[in-house]
Amino acid sequence: MTEIQALADRILAGDRRALARAVTLVESTRADHRAEATALMEALRGADRQALRIGLSGTPGVGKSTFIEAFGMMLIEAGLRVAVLAVDPSSARSGGSILGDKTRMERLSREKGAFIRPSPSSSQLGGVARRTREAVSLCEAAGFDVVLIETVGVGQSETMVAEMCDLFVLLLAPAGGDELQGVKRGIMEMADLILVNKADGDLKATATRTVSDYSGALRLLRKRPQDPEDFPKALPVSAVEGNGLETAWQEMQTLAEARKTSGWWDRRRAEQAAHWFEEEVRWGLLQRLHTDPQVRAAMGERAAAVAQGKMTPDAAAREMLEHLST
Numbered sequence: 323m324t325e326i327q328a329l330a331d332r333i334l335a336g337d338r339r340a341l342a343r344a345v346t347l348v349e350s351t352r353a354d355h356r357a358e359a360t361a362l363m364e365a366l367r368g369a370d371r372q373a374l375r376i377g378l379s380g381t382p383g384v385g386k387s388t389f390i391e392a393f394g395m396m397l398i399e400a401g402l403r404v405a406v407l408a409v410d411p412s413s414a415r416s417g418g419s420i421l422g423d424k425t426r427m428e429r430l431s432r433e434k435g436a437f438i439r440p441s442p443s444s445s446q447l448g449g450v451a452r453r454t455r456e457a458v459s460l461c462e463a464a465g466f467d468v469v470l471i472e473t474v475g476v477g478q479s480e481t482m483v484a485e486m487c488d489l490f491v492l493l494l495a496p497a498g499g500d501e502l503q504g505v506k507r508g509i510m511e512m513a514d515l516i517l518v519n520k521a522d523g524d525l526k527a528t529a530t531r532t533v534s535d536y537s538g539a540l541r542l543l544r545k546r547p548q549d550p551e552d553f554p555k556a557l558p559v560s561a562v563e564g565n566g567l568e569t570a571w572q573e574m575q576t577l578a579e580a581r582k583t584s585g586w587w588d589r590r591r592a593e594q595a596a597h598w599f600e601e602e603v604r605w606g607l608l609q610r611l612h613t614d615p616q617v618r619a620a621m622g623e624r625a626a627a628v629a630q631g632k633m634t635p636d637a638a639a640r641e642m643l644e645h646l647s648t
Contacts, residue, residue, distance in 0.1 A: 326358055330365040333464050336403075338437055341464045345439055348456040363456060366463040373405070373462045373469045374578055377483035379509070380493030385519045386472055389493055389561040391427040396567050397468055398435045405437040405461035406430070407454055408472040437461065455486045455598055485597050488587065489514045489574055494536070496520055496529040511543055514554050514577060517570055521558035529558045548590070550580040607646075620645050 332340035348359040380386050387408070394404045406427070430436050439457065454471060461469045473483050484490055492513040510516075516536050521529035536556035546554075557573065559566035581587040610617055624638040633641075 326361045327365055330362055330463075333366065333460060334369060336465045338464070341437060341460055342439070344460050345453075345457045348453045348460065359456065363459065366459070369463045371462045371465060373458075373466050374489070374574070375458055375469045375471065375487040376574065377471045377473065377487035377490045378493060379473045379483060379490070380519075381495065384493050384495045385561050386493055387427055389517070389519055389559070390470055390472060391430045392561040392564055393567055393571070394427070394430045394436055394470065395433070396564070396571065398430075398433050402467040403435045403437075403465060404430075404433075405464075405466040405469045406439070406472065407457050407461070407469065408438065408440045437464070437466065458486055484512050485594050488578060488581070488590070491515045491517060491574075493517050493519055494532070496525045496532045510539065511546075514549075515570065515573060516540070516554065516556040517559045517566075518556060519559055519561055521566065522560040522563045526558075533558050548581060548584075548586045550577065550584075553577055553580075610646075617646070 329340055329344060333344055344362060347355055347362065350356070350359070378386060378390065390406055390408070394406060397404050408427075427438055431438050458469050458471065471483060471487055490512050492509060492515070494516060496518055518529045518532045518536070521533075533556045540554050540556060543554075555573065557566060557570055559570055561567075578587070581590075611621060612618065620642065624633065624642050627633040628635050628638045
């Protein structure tokens with residue numbers, strides 16, 4: 323038995339240490355590690371295990387880590403296994419994670435039914451590490467029931483999250499009506515569920531008003547074909563007190579089941595797989611521009627010609643593309 327097959331077997335048996343090792347392998351940029359990672363993903367392809375993939379985004383300071391810990395603990399108490407892929411901002415100096423989400427989910431990290439993996443975003447748009455998609459597949463193969471993908475901040479680039487999850491949840495803080503303008507319409511259109519956190523204490527009344535504001539805003543958006551009646555919707559939650567978490571989970575399950583029944587779930591997953599195939603090809607071509615000596619030389623010649631005014635950028639790019647195709 324090869325080492326890769328042995329690692330695959332351990333992952334399929336639910337070995338968390340093997341899973342951690344596999345995630346490290348797929349995140350590596352070394353050529354030999356990439357070859358091994360590809361072989362590992364192929365070995366696991368036939369497992370055909372599916373988890374509920376939930377993308378979670380929110381404004382800084384909204385309490386994403388607190389929510390994930392409380393939500394994850396609730397799911398574990400219900401007998402489910404939960405994986406959390408928390409994508410941290412990267413240090414410009416070392417490339418390592420800055421926030422260290424694992425240290426902020428102390429209770430959840432001690433649970434045997436949980437797997438928490440902080441990954442540096444490595445300058446990727448939307449704060450999603452490029453290999454997060456493969457990490458999600460590894461967690462599914464290891465038998466986790468729910469995979470939570472926490473991303474950095476809120477922005478239009480969060481569309482990357484939508485290409486690897488089944489449900490997209492937007493976590494927001496209680497705010498006045500004017501703050502509604504601060505959330506981009508694009509992110510609102512992507513959200514399947516808006517959860518207004520910190521609905522407790524002095525902020526409870528404000529949170530209730532905020533839910534009402536967002537509910538009204540959601541009704542103004544164009545109806546999406548993948549949504550059953552009453553979705554998307556806004557709900558109040560309190561990660562500190564645990565209020566609203568079970569209701570939010572029930573709504574997520576209702577939405578997931580409706581999408582499976584309608585056939586949208588399978589179609590969407592097929593579309594996502596095709597999307598990531600195209601992304602891999604695109605990334606491979608970009609890598610070739612930087613790593614192939616002959617290609618780099620050809621790029622340098624044309625860049626110099628453009629800089630000297632001997633060629634227009636468009637003409638030089640066309641010539642370079644023709645050179646790559648030969």
